[in-house]
Amino acid sequence: xxxxxxxxxxxxxxxxxxxxxxxxxxxxxxxxxxxxxxxxxxxxxxxxxxxxxxxxxxxxxxxxxxxxxxxxxxxxxxxxxxxxxxxxxxxxxxxxxxxxxxxxxxxxxxxxxxxxxxxxxxxxxxxxxxxxxxxxxxxxxxxxxxxxxxxxxxxxxxxxxxxxxxxxxxxxxxxxxxxxxxxxxxxxxxxxxxxxxxxxxxxxxxxxxxxxxxxxxxxxxxxxxxxxxxxxxxxxxxxxxxxxxxxxxxxxxxxxxxxxxxxxxxxxxxxxxxxxxxxxxxxxxxxxxxxxxxxxxxxxxxxxxxxxxxxxxxxxxxxxxxxxxxxxxxxxxxxxxxxxxxxxxxxxxxxxxxxxxxxxxxxxxxxxxxxxxxxxxxxxxxxxxxxxxxxxxxxxxxxxxxxxxxxxxxxxxxxxxxxxxxxxxxxxxxxxxxxxxxxxxxxxxxxxxxxxxxxxxxxxxxxxxxxxxxxxxxxxxxxxxxxxxxxxxxxxxxxxxxxxxxxx
Numbered sequence: 001x002x003x004x005x006x007x008x009x010x011x012x013x014x015x016x017x018x019x020x021x022x023x024x025x026x027x028x029x030x031x032x033x034x035x036x037x038x039x040x041x042x043x044x045x046x047x048x049x050x051x052x053x054x055x056x057x058x059x060x061x062x063x064x065x066x067x068x069x070x071x072x073x074x075x076x077x078x079x080x081x082x083x084x085x086x087x088x089x090x091x092x093x094x095x096x097x098x099x100x101x102x103x104x105x106x107x108x109x110x111x112x113x114x115x116x117x118x119x120x121x122x123x124x125x126x127x128x129x130x131x132x133x134x135x136x137x138x139x140x141x142x143x144x145x146x147x148x149x150x151x152x153x154x155x156x157x158x159x160x161x162x163x164x165x166x167x168x169x170x171x172x173x174x175x176x177x178x179x180x181x182x183x184x185x186x187x188x189x190x191x192x193x194x195x196x197x198x199x200x201x202x203x204x205x206x207x208x209x210x211x212x213x214x215x216x217x218x219x220x221x222x223x224x225x226x227x228x229x230x231x232x233x234x235x236x237x238x239x240x241x242x243x244x245x246x247x248x249x250x251x252x253x254x255x256x257x258x259x260x261x262x263x264x265x266x267x268x269x270x271x272x273x274x275x276x277x278x279x280x281x282x283x284x285x286x287x288x289x290x291x292x293x294x295x296x297x298x299x300x301x302x303x304x305x306x307x308x309x310x311x312x313x314x315x316x317x318x319x320x321x322x323x324x325x326x327x328x329x330x331x332x333x334x335x336x337x338x339x340x341x342x343x344x345x346x347x348x349x350x351x352x353x354x355x356x357x358x359x360x361x362x363x364x365x366x367x368x369x370x371x372x373x374x375x376x377x378x379x380x381x382x383x384x385x386x387x388x389x390x391x392x393x394x395x396x397x398x399x400x401x402x403x404x405x406x407x408x409x410x411x412x413x414x415x416x417x418x419x420x421x422x423x424x425x426x427x428x429x430x431x432x433x434x435x436x437x438x439x440x441x442x443x444x445x446x447x448x449x450x451x452x453x454x455x456x457x458x459x460x461x462x463x464x465x466x467x468x469x470x471x472x473x474x475x476x477x478x479x480x481x482x483x484x485x486x487x488x489x490x491x492x493x494x495x496x497x498x499x500x501x502x503x504x
Contacts, residue, residue, distance in 0.1 A: 006033040006064045013063070013095055022056045024306045031304060032277055033064035036072070036138050039275045043144075043298070045283050045305040047313075058088050061140055061279065066092055066100050071111040073122070073134065076142040081116045089114070111137060119150035126270040127154075135274045144280035145451060148295055151267050156259035157235035163228050170226055171217065181213040189245050189254050196360040201424045202243045202256075210236070210256075232258060240265075242428050261432045268297020282454040284447070285485055291447050310489040313461040317490040318468040321475055326415045332362060335414055335470055336369060342412060342468060343374060343390065345496050351409030351463070353390045356398055356456055358417055366414075367392040395452050402455075407462035415471045416483065417452040418445050446479055450486040457487060468496070 010029045028044060035042040046057050062084070065072050074084065089102055101113030107125040109115075111134070117125075125134065141147060164182050168175040185206060192200045202210075214233055235241060235258040242261055247254040260266070271278075283292040287305040292298075320338065324330040339355060346353060355370075357363040367380035370390060378390045381397045383404045391398075391405070395417045419426040426445075433440030457467055467487070474480040484490070 001033075002037050002064060002068060003030045003033045006030065006067055009067060009096065010060065010063045013059070013092070016095075021309075021312065023309065025057070025060045027304075028057060028060040028306070029063050031302075032061045032140070035275065035277050035302070036064055036068060036070075039138070040302065041271070041276045041278075041298075042302040043278045043283070043289055043293075043304070044280075045287070045289070045303075046279065046281050047306040047308040057279070058084065058142070059092065061142070061277070062088055062092055065114055065140070066096055066098055071113060071115060071137050073105065073111070073115045073117055073137055073139040074142060075117045075119055075122045075139060077146070078118055080142060081118065085116060108133070119146070120154050123151055123154040123270070127266065131270075132273075138275045138277070141276060141278045144278040144283060144296075145455075147267065147278070147280075148263055151263040151296075152259055155235070155263065155266065156257055157228075157232040158258075159228060159232050159256040161253045161255065163226075166226055167229055171220075174217065174220070177216060178213065181209050184209050185245075186252065186254060189247055190249070190252070192247075194249070195422065195424075197423050197425075198249070199244050199246045199424055201428055202245060206245070207243065232256070235259070240432075242425060244425060244428075261429055262295075264295060264297035266297075271296065271298055281458075282451055282486065285450070285482060291443055294443065295447075308461075308489050312464075314464055314489045314491060315457060315460055315487065316464075316466040316493050317484075317487060318466060318493050318496055319472070319474055320468075320470065321472065323470055323472045325473065325476075326471055332365075335362075336366060338470055339366065339412055339414075340370070340373065342410075342496060343370070346410055349409060350388055351465070352385065352387065352406055353410045353412070354398065354405075354408045355390065355392045355412045355414070356395060356417075357392065357414040358395055358420070359414070360394070362414070363392060363394055395456065399452065399455050402459050405459070407459045407465070409460075409463050409465040411457060411460045411465070411467045413453070413456070413467065413469045413471065416449050416469075416473060417456075418449045441479075446482065450483065453483070454486055466493070466496070 006029050007026055010026060014025060024046070028046075031042060031044060034040075058080075065074070066089070074081070076084070085102065093100065103109070103111060103113055103115045105115050105117030105121050105125065107121070107128060107130060115137075122139075125131070164178065168178050171178065188203070188206050188209070189200060214236070236243070238260070240261050241258050243256075243258050245254045245256050278298075280292075283289050284305075288300065288303045289305075293300070323338070324334055343353065355366070357366060363380065367378060370392065371378040374390060377386065377388065378392065379385045380392045381394065382391075383401055385391050385405065387406065391408075421427050421430060429444060430440045433444055460467055467490075474483050
């Protein structure tokens with residue numbers, strides 16, 4: 001059977017190459033080979049988030065793909081696909097002495113070998129008019145942690161300021177009406193009080209302005225052009241949509257967005273119509289991944305969750321007790337003092353320090369305060385940071401750019417990255433869960449926070465450094481144990497000194 005051939009080939013390959021140590025190579029390779037042979041779907045949690053230890057597990061699923069003679073699709077981010085195309089696949093093919101064709105994904109192509117697909121192209125192909133074309137081809141989704149985000153991004157329709165100008169050119173007889181609608185929308189949107197996210201759900205009057213414009217254009221007896229407006233209007237008319245505006249107060253412009261509240265109804269049809277192997281780092285705290293499966297519309301399937309390597313992936317975790325909770329007025333002052341003390345203690349320890357803060361105004365304030373004391377070592381959301389620098393960053397920036405830094409020896413977490421209900425888009429998704437009578441905290445806010453936290457901590461595991469969390473909800477809330485489980489393997493420390501900080 002293919003499982004035996006894959007096992008033996010991979011074992012010989014690992015013995016002849018100095019691969020990064022990971023105890024699950026052979027198990028994962030057999031699981032993928034079995035799924036390919038039977039045409040059944042499977043879900044694998046590797047034990048570390050997407051983006052961490054990039055080279056570790058990919059040889060385990062590439063081996064069965066290159067040894068079989070049938071086509072297969074690999075869906076992954078552009079950076080991962082480039083790594084596969086330039087590094088992993090060539091060295092495996094050279095060792096196996098195979099010449100499996102490696103192709104780029106195309107919606108209408110008749111595939112013969114290994115197909116590499118970026119998420120947006122793949123989702124487009126699976127939801128287009130010819131969606132059934134590749135249903136029988138096994139698909140590996142590498143980085144399934146981002147699958148929901150990839151799908152929602154593809155299904156999001158957007159109108160930028162330039163789209164209004166293009167519409168007035170295409171529909172010149174209606175140019176005055178279009179301009180009037182744009183002015184009315186601008187006035188209505190800029191009456192919203194400012195918030196840190198500068199995004200606002202469209203109120204009834206704002207929706208009526210757009211609806212009126214669309215109705216007039218339809219009455220003209222022609223399709224709405226250009227294509228961007230057609231796409232937006234089709235999404236607008238669909239049910240279960242979030243409709244919002246992002247505004248730029250400095251230049252007085254806005255962009256409109258329309259996206260589905262949930263993607264399980266779309267993703268479920270895609271994933272259940274073909275054999276798929278979903279590979280992610282930290283999809284769910286449970287091996288069977290019930291919350292993740294509900295999010296992406298998957299039924300029960302073969303699921304495996306590998307345990308992290310305690311010897312090589314242990315972090316030191318410091319959670320000082322007695323701090324005010326984040327929703328109290330005293331918290332910010334105490335947090336700033338705690339971080340100042342932390343930096344003073346670690347001043348003699350070489351290496352990068354990262355301070356993760358989700359609160360946008362607090363991030364700017366803390367950056368300014370620390371820069372006045374620690375000088376040019378302090379940077380706010382930039383990749384231009386010295387080896388012994390202090391990076392103050394939001395969660396999204398750190399997630400997107402952490403691969404550009406050396407592994408930090410210290411990560412300070414101001415508060416848990418729970419999506420803020422002050423963000424209108426978060427509030428709207430919570431309202432959707434409430435309407436469905438579902439536990440919005442357990443199904444949405446907490447899984448989002450745990451996934452973000454695990455990704456943020458992943459580079460610290462490389463240095464076996466220290467993570468300091470100043471959010472006492474980890475200690476005093478019932479879900480705190482789930483946070484600690486997500487951060488495992490860890491060793492709790494009660495105080496910070498240079499001994500702990502030097503151990504990494």
